[in-house]
Amino acid sequence: MYATKVSERVYMLDTFALGQPGTVGAYLVKGPKPTLIDCGYSSSYENVLAGLAEAGVMPTEIRYLIPTHVHLDHAGAAGRLLREMPNAEVIAHERSVPHLVDPTRLIESSTKVFGPAIMGLYGTPEPIPARRVTAVGKETHLDLGEGLSATLIHTPGHAPHQISIVLDQTKVMFTADAVGIVYPGMKALIPTTPPPSFNPTELVSTIASIRQTTPKELLVPHFGARKDVEWVFDRSTELVQRWVEQVEGLWKRKMSLDEAAEVMEGEVTRDAGITELPIMAKMSVRVSVMGIMHYLDKNI
Ligand SMILES: [Zn+2]
Numbered sequence: 001m002y003a004t005k006v007s008e009r010v011y012m013l014d015t016f017a018l019g020q021p022g023t024v025g026a027y028l029v030k031g032p033k034p035t036l037i038d039c040g041y042s043s044s045y046e047n048v049l050a051g052l053a054e055a056g057v058m059p060t061e062i063r064y065l066i067p068t069h070v071h072l073d074h075a076g077a078a079g080r081l082l083r084e085m086p087n088a089e090v091i092a093h094e095r096s097v098p099h100l101v102d103p104t105r106l107i108e109s110s111t112k113v114f115g116p117a118i119m120g121l122y123g124t125p126e127p128i129p130a131r132r133v134t135a136v137g138k139e140t141h142l143d144l145g146e147g148l149s150a151t152l153i154h155t156p157g158h159a160p161h162q163i164s165i166v167l168d169q170t171k172v173m174f175t176a177d178a179v180g181i182v183y184p185g186m187k188a189l190i191p192t193t194p195p196p197s198f199n200p201t202e203l204v205s206t207i208a209s210i211r212q213t214t215p216k217e218l219l220v221p222h223f224g225a226r227k228d229v230e231w232v233f234d235r236s237t238e239l240v241q242r243w244v245e246q247v248e249g250l251w252k253r254k255m256s257l258d259e260a261a262e263v264m265e266g267e268v269t270r271d272a273g274i275t276e277l278p279i280m281a282k283m284s285v286r287v288s289v290m291g292i293m294h295y296l297d298k299n300i
Helices: 042-055 078-082 097-101 104-114 116-122 200-211 229-252 257-272 279-299
Strands: 003-007 010-014 025-029 035-037 064-066 089-093 133-136 139-143 149-154 163-167 172-174 217-220 224-226
Touching: 003 042, 003 217, 003 224, 010 042, 025 042, 025 217, 042 078, 042 116, 064 078, 089 097, 097 133, 104 116, 200 229, 217 229, 224 229, 229 257, 229 279, 257 279
Parallel strands: 035 064, 064 089, 089 133, 172 217
Antiparallel strands: 003 010, 010 025, 025 035, 139 149, 149 163, 163 172, 217 224
8 A cells, every 4th residue: 555544634655665565655745735745765656646546636736845845765756756746846945956956976975875776776866947946944835725725844954955844724734854753653763864964953953943833743754654643752851862872882882884783783673572573664773873983983
């Protein structure tokens, strides 16, 4: 199944990233102006189209495509999808726009982080015509028709150009990666602290500020709808701080990325009360440890 109704007018679309269910989600607001929030890797764009079909929305009906940030699992498919969505306007943070229009540097830095083999699996993002993009800043209101509206809030920390989105009427929040990774059925959270621009102070203050908007439900890209809002905010804050401290300890002992990632995998495995982490969770842990080490290299 590609599309699941998770809230009033909202569908979660499973993008089946690298063929895996339940890891990278996108969301559809099925209102008078259908809006797609995030769209997964370039290599899985067809799954997004399948999700829209299941939810009963044609690609030509999409009015807004909002990549919450430019990371490939959120915006990778945007350029490719826009070819099927002639009536869609892209809305993104002003610092995202240059990377959406010309992804050359994004592709270079992602290749550095993931390596060429994995980049091949993710697929290459296509450039988006500048005339189709509208830039937003700190906070923007968006009219979605017939009394439905959204507030787009700048939520830096995970990435400096990230936005999260609240549906004003129902107070559901599309968190983007402002909160940790919470895979369904796994009772553990993995902090979202990737290279190249993770900033712990900003991430913690972003979580505090979106918490003040008192969302009723969180729609998390990795992965799913969460009604345990307080738990997700509490754990996200706590674990960013704990992981930075722990990884700093390992980094000071000159541990390699592989060794440090193994230690943190052990932490998540224990938290989750399982014996072996799923492969996508392992990849997430490694990227988050890499992001913290990169931050330490730059700042200490
Ligand atoms: Zn991200």
